[in-house]
Amino acid sequence: MNNATILVVDDEPQLRRAMKATLADLGYSVIEAKSGEEALQSIRQEAPDLVLLDLNMPGIGGLETCRAIRETSDVPIIILSVRNAEREKVQALDAGADDYVTKPFGIQELLARIRAAIRRVPASVESGPQRFADGELEIDFDARRVTLNGRSVRLTPKEFDLLRFLVSHPDKPIPHRKLLQTVWGPDYGDEVEYLRVFINQLRKKIEPVPSKPKYLLTEPWVGYRFAVPGPAG
Numbered sequence: 001m002n003n004a005t006i007l008v009v010d011d012e013p014q015l016r017r018a019m020k021a022t023l024a025d026l027g028y029s030v031i032e033a034k035s036g037e038e039a040l041q042s043i044r045q046e047a048p049d050l051v052l053l054d055l056n057m058p059g060i061g062g063l064e065t066c067r068a069i070r071e072t073s074d075v076p077i078i079i080l081s082v083r084n085a086e087r088e089k090v091q092a093l094d095a096g097a098d099d100y101v102t103k104p105f106g107i108q109e110l111l112a113r114i115r116a117a118i119r120r121v122p123a124s125v126e127s128g129p130q131r132f133a134d135g136e137l138e139i140d141f142d143a144r145r146v147t148l149n150g151r152s153v154r155l156t157p158k159e160f161d162l163l164r165f166l167v168s169h170p171d172k173p174i175p176h177r178k179l180l181q182t183v184w185g186p187d188y189g190d191e192v193e194y195l196r197v198f199i200n201q202l203r204k205k206i207e208p209v210p211s212k213p214k215y216l217l218t219e220p221w222v223g224y225r226f227a228v229p230g231p232a233g
Helices: 013-025 036-046 061-072 086-094 107-118 157-167 176-183 192-206
Strands: 005-009 029-033 050-054 077-081 099-102 131-133 137-140 145-148 151-153 216-219 223-226
Touching: 005 013, 005 036, 013 029, 029 036, 036 050, 036 061, 050 061, 050 107, 061 077, 061 086, 077 086, 077 107, 086 099, 086 192, 099 107, 145 192, 157 176, 157 192, 157 223, 176 192, 176 223, 192 216, 192 223
Parallel strands: 005 029, 005 050, 050 077, 077 099
Antiparallel strands: 131 137, 137 145, 145 151, 216 223
């Protein structure tokens, strides 16, 4: 049985009712919100384990709701949308979403995404170095703490897990599919735009000069590599 609490945010009452019935049958606790404003209030009061967030809503809308959630919470967010263009997905991921599912979707697909979003991080991500430090960037993996030039950097759980896996394979190109299946789950592999967005976000946070990365390097047509800087001089 599942004991996680899921917040379903959608302005369509029929969809909320259908989602609630399906998820409750599987043992999930379900909270409903019909607007972004209600969703933010529910997150403050109920602290759900996962948010299913519709992109097209009146009021502040899905993207703004996602950004607002991310200012105070690391709860996993799955965007639900009828829009399938890559630009829309990138905007949602850039706003802080962990995943993006296009309507209409099969319930088994959605359930797989839900399980992946709330599951424990796999051992292949958790194992690895306990610390990384090179003078500018310091990462304490046990404390999940990152500092750049002495300044604390806040990473989302997905950003941290992605960084941890790359750092655990220093100077080794990691293919897109391997990164996706390790950090997001075995049902992933083709969502290369996810990696592009998350790597860009990480670069903004941990690179001294994000436009000229020294740690998170792109391996064209392959994936990404965490480069360990050599000794100065």
